[in-house]
Amino acid sequence: MLPPPAMSAQYGHGHHESVLRSHSRRTAQNSCAYFSSSLKSNMHILDVGCGPGTITLDLAKLVPDGHVTGIEPPSADPSVLQTARNDAAKQGISNITYSVADVLALDFPDASFDVVHAHQVLQHLRDPVQALREMVRVTKPGGLVAARDLDNKTMIWFPESEGIERWHASYEPLARSNGTEPNAGRHLLSWALQAGVKREQIVASASSWCFSTPEDVVWWSSSWVERILSSRFAEVTLERGVLKQQDLDFMVQGWREWGAQPDAWFAVLHGEILCKV
Known part of the structure; x- marks a missing residue:
């Protein structure tokens, strides 16, 4: 299926509570x-695609004499930024602003920020x-321009699970049906050169997330069970014919069984770029 002509794809994961809870980690x-380590206390930072704002809040704490602006696209659920604003207020963080903006046509003058950051965007x-x-x-x-994105093909886990294998195999066709790149991590350097x-x-560098403690394994598996059952992932995969309901049920079973294993382990590689302007 060809993607629509718009250059900003609709966020494939949606903004269900389970997705935002995952992002809040x-x-x-x-x-x-x-x-x-390159940040200085007086820097002004733009956090692109800030989501619920947990990274944005941390960055604001690292630049107490500066300011951080977190943005979400116009297509985002307004409650996402409101949640971020509420959390900043609760923590008494005042050097932070949240607003709506499209990264493909930013509504900021040239040379406005010391650091522009995008994580999983x-x-x-x-x-x-x-x-x-x-x-x-x-x-x-x-x-500095900083970007970090996962690389879908690098996901590995143990013990083996046919349900998780089917989940993993479904993500690439889903992303491609939306006109986006699921293995973005390996493309970041090339994209920066093209820019x-x-x-x-x-x-250019790489780092990983690893879910291996009993608490992390339970959280990671239960998070995906809820996302498969309730988030936009299920709706879109069924709508576009990527999966059938029995596939979703099989994936949920796989995640639940995997999450109950004492030796469960899951890792995913991320590509990173840090560009000096």
Whole structure:
């Protein structure tokens, strides 16, 4: 199925509570280690695709004399940014602003930010190169553009599970039906070069998430059970003919069985780029 012509794909995971709860586990510590040591207390940061704002809040704490702006696209559920605003208020974090903006046409002047950051965003766009061009445009000379995205094909787990295997195999055709790149991690360096960043200005790296403690395994497996049952994932896969209901039921069973294993382990590689403007 060909994607619609719009360049901003609708977010494939949707904004169900289970998805946002999963995103809320993301922190600067587990998602931004590749650039957080470069931050200075007075920097101004743009956090693209901030979601529920947990990373955004952490970044704000790292730049107490600066400011962080978190943005979500116009297609996002308004409650997502409201949740982020409420959490910032509860924690007394005042150097933070949340707003609606399209990364493909950012409503900010040139050279507005010291750091522009996007975590797990470019994989959901039909034109990630244009997004990087805009991210570079609004970054000050000498500033940094940072992006991190997973690489779907690198997901590995133990014990083997046919249900999880079917879940994993379904994600790539789902993403491609939306016109997006599910293995974005390996493309980041190439996309930055296409966006006009010189090779000597780019540091490309990789890091991983690993779910191996009993608590992490239960959380990861139950999160995907709920997302398969209740989030937009199920709706879209059925609507586009990627999966049938019996496939979803089989995947749920697989995740539940895997999550109950004492030796369960799951890892996924992420590509990263840090571009000096």
